[in-house]
Every structure is written in C-alpha cells, then in structure tokens.
Amino acid sequence: MPSSSVRYATTLIIGLALASPALSTASEVSLTGEGSVEYIPDSARLRFTAAVEEQDADQATRKVNAMISDWNEAIDQYRGQLNDYTDANLNLYTRSRPEKGGSAELQRWSVASQAVTFSVNDLDLLNPLVSVAQSLGMEYHLGPEQFYHSDEQGFQRKATARAIADARAQCKFVAQELNMSCGRVKSINVNGGGRPVPMMMAEARGSSPVSSIGPRELQVSVSATFELE
Numbered sequence: 001m002p003s004s005s006v007r008y009a010t011t012l013i014i015g016l017a018l019a020s021p022a023l024s025t026a027s028e029v030s031l032t033g034e035g036s037v038e039y040i041p042d043s044a045r046l047r048f049t050a051a052v053e054e055q056d057a058d059q060a061t062r063k064v065n066a067m068i069s070d071w072n073e074a075i076d077q078y079r080g081q082l083n084d085y086t087d088a089n090l091n092l093y094t095r096s097r098p099e100k101g102g103s104a105e106l107q108r109w110s111v112a113s114q115a116v117t118f119s120v121n122d123l124d125l126l127n128p129l130v131s132v133a134q135s136l137g138m139e140y141h142l143g144p145e146q147f148y149h150s151d152e153q154g155f156q157r158k159a160t161a162r163a164i165a166d167a168r169a170q171c172k173f174v175a176q177e178l179n180m181s182c183g184r185v186k187s188i189n190v191n192g193g194g195r196p197v198p199m200m201m202a203e204a205r206g207s208s209p210v211s212s213i214g215p216r217e218l219q220v221s222v223s224a225t226f227e228l229e
Contacts, residue, residue: 040149050114052111063112086118
C-alpha cells in the first residue's frame, strides 16, 4: 500500500513593521514538503543472448541461428505477450587465444552472438522465459534496473500531491503556532521524481529463476513559500 515519508526544514520569515502600518511587509514561511510512494513493479525489459565460439565463422553463425530458432519455437505460446520483440541483433567478431595444452601460439576464434530483446507486462511470464533461456544455454542478466511499473507516471503524480499536501500541512502548523493563518502560495518548486529507488533486488533461488521482486520507492519534494495572514 502506498506510503509517504515526512521530513522537512522550515524557514520562517516574519515581516518587520514599518513606520506606517499600511506599509508593513507581509509575513511569509518557506519550507520543504516531501512525499513518497511504494509500489511493486509489474513489467520488465528483458534481453537474452545466444553466443557461440568456433574456429570457423560459418559454423559459429549456424549454431547461433539454430539456437535462436529453438528459442522462438519454445516461446511461441508466449510470443503474443512479448512487446517490442526483436531478434535482429546479430554480431560476429574474431579473437585470439592460446591453444589448448599450454602452447604459446595463438589461435583465431570466431564469436557469433544474437540478442533477443522485448518487454513484458505480465511478470508471471518471467520464469518460463528464463527457464527456456537456461535450457538453451543463452546468456542473460536480471537486475533491478530492468523492472518497472506500467503506471509510474501515475505514481509520480501521487507522490507530488503528497509532497504538496505535506508542505501545506506544515504551513498550517507554523501559522497556528503564531496565531496566524496559512495563506496563498507565493512560489513553489518541484524537485525529485528521478529513477525510482529499488528497495530490494529480484532474487533467484533453486529451480525458480526469480522468486521475488522487491518494492520500489519514488520520492518527490517541493520547496514552497506561503503567505501568513
């Protein structure tokens, strides 16, 4: 359930009475309000790579093509749920390494690789897809940066609303302590709203490649100046 955190710094600026009461400076209060929202990602951007190293470039390419073909066949039942799907990322390069047996002579090897990239909006598909990749010997990486929520913009707005409400509540408290009332906003600046902070990484255990995906926290702060009446 979304929650908000409250931390604030308050600077009170009280107007000085001038010679004429009609010319007295308005009192103001400048403060910072904060709001945050916690949520569980519901989507992921994924990349799986088939890589083969052979002395013959054509053989390396054929093996990679066969691996990608096996992948596409194995995930055919999920294909309609994979967004922005592409397997057109093919690379071929050579590298040198010592011969087996400790010889100092270098051999040239051809490395062929082909990547499959896509996004999913149903994380129940994650383990079946990872299991297929594991069975074919494909390379992949799962990190917190790959998981996101399909409505992160909505969470951003909610955190901003909480930060503004926090600033307004602080203004009312300060005004009450001074036997005054919180007036209109003279200026406001919204800060934060960058990349959500992972509170726990995805975990891999046993036969299930991923057993849990931790929550994220999105934080926003506002700097506001209110009139005190």
